[in-house]
Amino acid sequence: MSPPRKTYVLKLYVAGNTPNSIRALRTLNNILEQEFQGVYALKVIDVLKNPQLAEEDKILATPTLSKVLPPPVRKIIGDLSDRERVLIGLDLLYEELSDNGFS
Amino acid sequence: MLYRIYMMFDQALPCATFERIQGVFAEMTTSLLDPYALFTDAEITAPGEERFSVLVSLGLSALLKGTIMPDGNNYQAQLVVEPVAIAAFLKTLPPQPEVEQLLTLQNRRANRAKLQSQFSTRILQTLVVDLDPAPGPVVCQPMVDAALHQQLAQERLVHQVTSQIRQSLELPIILQTAVEQVRAFLQTDRLVIYQFTDPEFTDPDDVSDESNPPQGYVTYEALASEHISSVLNFKEEYRWDNVHACRTKYAQNRTVAVDDVAEYDAVDCLLDFLKTIEVRATLIAPIIVKSKVWGLLIAHQCSGPRHWRHHEKVLLRLISEHLEIAIYQAQLYRQLQQQKHTLEEQVAQRTQELQSAFGELQAANQAKGEFVATMSHELRTPLTCVIGMSATLLRWSLGPLSEKQRSYIQRIHDSGEQLLELINDILDFSHAESGKATLDLSEFSIGSLTQQSLHMVRAEAQAHEVHLNVDVKVEPHLDLFTADSRRLKQVLFVLLDNAIKFTPARGEVTLRVWIESQTAVFQVEDTGIGIPLEQQSQLFQTFHQLDPAYNRTHEGAGLGLAMAKKFVDLHRGWIEVSSVEGKGSVFTVELPNQKLQPQTEELEVISPTTSSGRIILVEEDEETANLMCDMLTAAGYQVIWTVEISTAVEQTRLLQPEVVIIDLEQHGQNRLAMIHQLRKRPADAEPIRLLMMVAAEQDELAANADVDAYLTKPVDPQYLVHRIDRLLMHTDAVI
Numbered sequence: 142m143s144p145p146r147k148t149y150v151l152k153l154y155v156a157g158n159t160p161n162s163i164r165a166l167r168t169l170n171n172i173l174e175q176e177f178q179g180v181y182a183l184k185v186i187d188v189l190k191n192p193q194l195a196e197e198d199k200i201l202a203t204p205t206l207s208k209v210l211p212p213p214v215r216k217i218i219g220d221l222s223d224r225e226r227v228l229i230g231l232d233l234l235y236e237e238l239s240d241n242g243f244s
Numbered sequence: 245m246l247y248r249i250y251m252m253f254d255q256a257l258p259c260a261t262f263e264r265i266q267g268v269f270a271e272m273t274t275s276l277l278d279p280y281a282l283f284t285d286a287e288i289t290a291p292g293e294e295r296f297s298v299l300v301s302l303g304l305s306a307l308l309k310g311t312i313m314p315d316g317n318n319y320q321a322q323l324v325v326e327p328v329a330i331a332a333f334l335k336t337l338p339p340q341p342e343v344e345q346l347l348t349l350q351n352r353r354a355n356r357a358k359l360q361s362q363f364s365t366r367i368l369q370t371l372v373v374d375l376d377p378a379p380g381p382v383v384c385q386p387m388v389d390a391a392l393h394q395q396l397a398q399e400r401l402v403h404q405v406t407s408q409i410r411q412s413l414e415l416p417i418i419l420q421t422a423v424e425q426v427r428a429f430l431q432t433d434r435l436v437i438y439q440f441t442d443p444e445f446t447d448p449d450d451v452s453d454e455s456n457p458p459q460g461y462v463t464y465e466a467l468a469s470e471h472i473s474s475v476l477n478f479k480e481e482y483r484w485d486n487v488h489a490c491r492t493k494y495a496q497n498r499t500v501a502v503d504d505v506a507e508y509d510a511v512d513c514l515l516d517f518l519k520t521i522e523v524r525a526t527l528i529a530p531i532i533v534k535s536k537v538w539g540l541l542i543a544h545q546c547s548g549p550r551h552w553r554h555h556e557k558v559l560l561r562l563i564s565e566h567l568e569i570a571i572y573q574a575q576l577y578r579q580l581q582q583q584k585h586t587l588e589e590q591v592a593q594r595t596q597e598l599q600s601a602f603g604e605l606q607a608a609n610q611a612k613g614e615f616v617a618t619m620s621h622e623l624r625t626p627l628t629c630v631i632g633m634s635a636t637l638l639r640w641s642l643g644p645l646s647e648k649q650r651s652y653i654q655r656i657h658d659s660g661e662q663l664l665e666l667i668n669d670i671l672d673f674s675h676a677e678s679g680k681a682t683l684d685l686s687e688f689s690i691g692s693l694t695q696q697s698l699h700m701v702r703a704e705a706q707a708h709e710v711h712l713n714v715d716v717k718v719e720p721h722l723d724l725f726t727a728d729s730r731r732l733k734q735v736l737f738v739l740l741d742n743a744i745k746f747t748p749a750r751g752e753v754t755l756r757v758w759i760e761s762q763t764a765v766f767q768v769e770d771t772g773i774g775i776p777l778e779q780q781s782q783l784f785q786t787f788h789q790l791d792p793a794y795n796r797t798h799e800g801a802g803l804g805l806a807m808a809k810k811f812v813d814l815h816r817g818w819i820e821v822s823s824v825e826g827k828g829s830v831f832t833v834e835l836p837n838q839k840l841q842p843q844t845e846e847l848e849v850i851s852p853t854t855s856s857g858r859i860i861l862v863e864e865d866e867e868t869a870n871l872m873c874d875m876l877t878a879a880g881y882q883v884i885w886t887v888e889i890s891t892a893v894e895q896t897r898l899l900q901p902e903v904v905i906i907d908l909e910q911h912g913q914n915r916l917a918m919i920h921q922l923r924k925r926p927a928d929a930e931p932i933r934l935l936m937m938v939a940a941e942q943d944e945l946a947a948n949a950d951v952d953a954y955l956t957k958p959v960d961p962q963y964l965v966h967r968i969d970r971l972l973m974h975t976d977a978v979i
Contacts, residue, residue, distance in 0.1 A: 148635070148877045158891055163898070170899050173882070182873035185886040185895060194866065194887070 149181040150210035156203040157189050161220050165204035168221040172228070206230070252323040252367065261371065262310050262319045266297045268366045269306065275362060278302040281345045288342050291431055293553065295319065295390075298330065300349045303356040304363060305330050323367065325360065327352050398559050401429050405566050415574035419464045419567065426543070426563050427466040430556055433546040434472050434523075436465040437531070437567075439539035460539065472546055475521050494530035494537045499561045502526045504549035525550035527557060529564040533571050541567065616674040620667050624879075625969075627667070629962050631660040632875035639870065664878075669803050676810035683728040683814055685838050690718050690725045690764060694757050697736040701744060709749040717758040725764055726839045731811040735819075738804040739768040739831045747772035747828075762837040763817075767830060774825040783821055784809040808833075857972050858882040860901040862892045862918075868959065872905070875961045881968065893921045896932070903933045903971060907957070919951060933971045 153169060155162035166185070173181065188195035188203055198207060206217040208230070217230040257265070266284060273280055280301030285294065295310045307330045310319035324330060331350055337343045355363070405422050412418055419437055427435035440460040462478045494500075503525050525545035531538045541564040543556075634657035638650065645653075694716055705712045736755070743753040747770045756767040775783065784805050812819045815835050823829035859881050863869040869885045876883045884899055886892050896904060904922060922932060934951040953967055 150873070150877075155891075158894060163894070166895060167898055180877045180880055181882055182877045183882075183884040184869070184873070185884060185891075187887060187891060191887050 148210060149208065150184070151181055152184045152186060152198065152207040152209060154186050154188050154195055154198070154200045154203050154205040154207070157187060159203075162204050164222070165206070165220045168224070168227070169206060172221075172224060251329075252325060252364070254322045255320075256313060256318045257310070257321040258318055262295070262308070262321050264370050264373075265308055265321075265323070265367060268363070268370055269297045269299050269308065271366065272299065272304060272306075272359075272363055275359065276301050276303060279349060280304075281342075281349050283342050283346065288337060289340065290337055296333075298333065298346060300330070300334075300346050302349075302351060302353070304359040305350065305355060306363065307333055309333070325355055325363075327354065394555060397429065398555065401425055401559070402562055402566065405563055409566060409570040409573070413574060413577050415570060416464075418570045418574075420466075422563060422567060423464045424466040426541075426560070427468065429559070430527075430543055431468075432527075432543045432550075433468045434465060434475070434544035436462045436475060436542050436544070437539055438542055439463040440537060463539070473521060478521070494528075494532075494540065498530070499557050500526075500528040501552040501557055502528075503551050506549075522546050524548050525552070527552045527560055529557075529560040531564045531567050531571065533568055533575070538568070538571055613674055616670060620671040620674075623667050624664065625962055625965055627660055627664050628875060628879045628965050631657060631664060631878040632961055633871070634660060635874040635878065636871045660878075669807065673803050673807045673810065676807065676814065683838065684730065685726055686729055687724050687726050688729045689723050690757060690759075691716055691723055693729055693733060694736075694755065697733050697740065698755065700733075700737055701740045704741065705744050705753065708744050708747070710744050710747050711750070711752045713752060713754040715754060715756045717756075719759070722759045725759075726837055727764075727815060727835055728811070728838075731814070732835065735808040735811050735833060736766060736768070738808045739766075739833070742804060743768050743770035743772060743829070743831075746770065760834075764835045764837070766833045766835070769828065769830045771828040774827055774829055775821065775823040776825050777823075780821055780823060784819065857903065857968070858884070858899065858901040859903045859905060859968065860892070860896055860899060861885045861905045863887070863905070863907045865907075868907070868957075871961065872959060872964065875964055876968065879965045879968070893918055896922060901932065903935055903968060905935045905955070906951075908936050935967065935971065 151169075153166065155165065169183070173183070186194050188200060200207075202218050204218075204220060206221060206227070208215045215230050217227055221227050269282055273282055278301050280299065282297070282299045284297045290296075293312065295312075297306075297308045299306045305325065305327055307324040308321065309324070310321040312318075313320055324333070327350065331352075334343065334346050334350060337346075354360075404425055405418075408418050408421050423435050423437060438460055439462075462475050465474060465476050467474065505519065505524055505526065521544070523544045523546060525548070527543040529541045531541055541560060543560060634653050637645075637653050638657060694714065698712060698714055702712065740753065740755065747753055751771040753771075754767075754769045756765075756769070758765050809819050812833055812835065815838060817833060817835040819831070819833050821829060821831050857880075859876055861869060861872055861876075861883055863872065863885060864887055866887075869887075873883045873885055884895070884901065886895055892904075906919065908916075919934060919936075922934065933953070935953045935955060936951040953971060955964060955967060
């Protein structure tokens with residue numbers, strides 16, 4: 142009788158290999174590794190190489206982290222250096238530990 | 245003057261006179277010049293009770309014989325001086341050195357006149373002296389001596405028999421020894437034990453039926469010499485009523501003495517029997533065990549009739565009484581041995597049964613565990629497809645989906661996830677039950693864990709319109725607690741989830757937490773339907789929902805509480821319930837701080853999805869990427885999808901995935917360079933598994949690539965999950 146599992150779908154929009162982009166990816170990686178041990182799919186999209194993908198999702202700035210699932214969709218713009226803000230943005234503050242699905 | 249005197253007298257004499265005449269015999273030897281021999285009954289062993297003195301020499305031979313008279317004070321005494329009569333007497337004596345001496349010196353001549361005269365005078369003087377009435381009672385000293393002698397010998401015999409009984413439990417040895425000793429004491433020709441065959445006294449297995457009445461036969465005997473015929477195992481074909489009469493008679497505890505069988509005219513079953521074995525006199529004492537005649541102790545005199553004396557009868561009865569005790573003891577001992585043997589056999593049999601049952605149980609349990617693990621895996625793989633592909637369909641960007649279609653797909657997806665959870669539960673429970681599960685201990689905040697647990701059920705509580713209360717009373721310095729936080733959260737989830745499910749709208753569910761001397765206590769109270777008292781004990785059993793009717797209204801396989809109990813048990817904790825039907829239930833969990841517990845055995849739970857497998861997917865085609873992401877996340881993996889190959893190497897370095905999946909279809913050369921770069925890693929770094937996706941026609945290129953496994957496009961979702969599972973499960977396996 143485990144709690145219902147939630148699968149997170151996240152999108153991180155970056156523009157090439159800029160320091161900001163790398164920092165954003167590193168921060169997100171830390172969060173995902175240390176605070177969030179659940180199931181997620183992170184899609185890293187380079188807006189310079191795939192502008193049509195950025196356009197579809199109406200991305201105006203990089204780096205941008207978008208939580209697609211579970212709803213509602215949330216976007217966090219910036220290098221993600223504020224961990225708390227990222228966690229709240231992802232609705233993870235309490236749930237990050239609740240979804241470490243077992244099997 | 246030559247005359248022959250045959251017998252000087254044959255008359256009753258007082259004991260004292262008899263003794264004094266014996267003294268005259270001794271006195272006479274002083275007048276003898278020739279070699280002589282003088283012996284009395286004290287020195288020569290002879291059958292019977294006769295007392296005598298016999299003197300043999302060239303000049304004078306005399307014999308004094310005396311038989312005690314019924315009054316006990318007088319002897320019927322004979323004084324014989326006739327050589328032939330003396331010679332006849334000597335022949336009756338059993339051979340022994342003293343008798344040999346007498347026989348050597350005896351002669352056929354009459355006594356010398358001078359000596360005979362002197363002897364006669366002395367005898368006469370003696371008799372005359374005794375004619376004067378002696379004052380006071382007559383004391384017959386030799387009689388007393390003889391009686392004492394008799395008594396002593398008898399006591400010695402009884403003592404021998406009883407000590408034999410004490411020392412040995414071997415009944416045959418006791419009986420044989422007793423028979424031999426008693427025969428020697430009684431100086432009888434044959435002494436036997438006649439044993440009745442009786443179901444009560446023999447082996448229960450040998451019980452004969454009604455048509456075969458009890459009989460008897462001689463089981464032990466002692467013979468005076470080899471000339472006496474043996475009657476061992478002699479079996480007489482008695483008629484049943486005779487035997488019965490016999491036994492009835494002996495059961496009255498009577499000793500039967502027959503001085504002369506020829507004069508024994510009573511109709512008795514033993515009479516014919518005695519005649520056939522040449523018995524002239526017999527003395528019979530019954531052996532009575534548990535008020536039944538077990539057998540008879542029988543003395544036979546074959547040489548002639550014999551007067552059985554009182555003390556002999558008493559002795560035989562005394563010996564038979566001691567044998568009764570020995571036989572009874574032996575019977576008890578045999579019963580004890582039989583019971584012991586039976587018990588030992590039963591113990592051995594039970595042990596055998598237990599061992600085989602235990603073996604079967606172990607085999608069955610192992611088979612069950614393997615079956616559950618295999619089935620869970622087999623079920624999970626196709627289910628992953630259902631979940632993953634329905635998730636992909638839900639986000640289908642091409643073509644319109646009607647609201648109905650969408651809700652159906654959502655239903656497929658949700659049901660799939662529900663089913664997957666159930667399978668995971670079963671697998672987890674199977675691990676816990678087989679004792680393979682181990683605790684993943686960590687330090688955590690009780691307050692924070694409580695909040696997280698409440699958060700998990702908040703939505704459901706709202707849906708059920710149940711009010712959630714929380715009451716945490718934990719001192720800040722006790723907030724940090726060591727346990728398996730994931731399992732504890734599962735336990736709390738089960739309790740809270742159940743409480744909400746079984747509480748009607750506008751009811752209340754309360755979670756209380758407090759610390760009691762290194763033990764965390766969690767209490768979930770509801771105002772629900774409650775649990776009947778008789779069902780509370782079954783509550784924590786596997787697959788047991790209390791009311792079958794609930795199966796329709798409340799989902800779940802009945803695993804929840806059983807699993808919660810397993811997890812609490814793993815912590816060496818305690819879970820209990822108290823409930824009042826219609827009022828509500830209180831579940832209490834006590835969990836000891838695991839820091840105090842000794843290190844539990846480290847047993848790793850091997851399950852492909854326990855790997856926190858992080859996968860980087862390099863794929864340009866969004867549709868393919870979405871499907872793969874959905875499949876892999878449904879299977880429990882973390883997926884990072886990156887479109888652009890140029891940044892992939894840097895990202896891989898940063899994200900440290902376990903597997904990188906590369907689509908080789910486009911820009912083959914670039915990707916080969918990337919593979920090359922990915923392989924260039926510090927020696928101590930964890931190796932990265934590379935899974936390459938290739939189209940069939942590009943096999944040649946793929947063959948040159950340094951990768952761990954291949955996938956052909958288009959990707960078969962089920963095969964993808966299978967491949968990743970295998971890659972991460974068996975790190976050394978070549979796929």
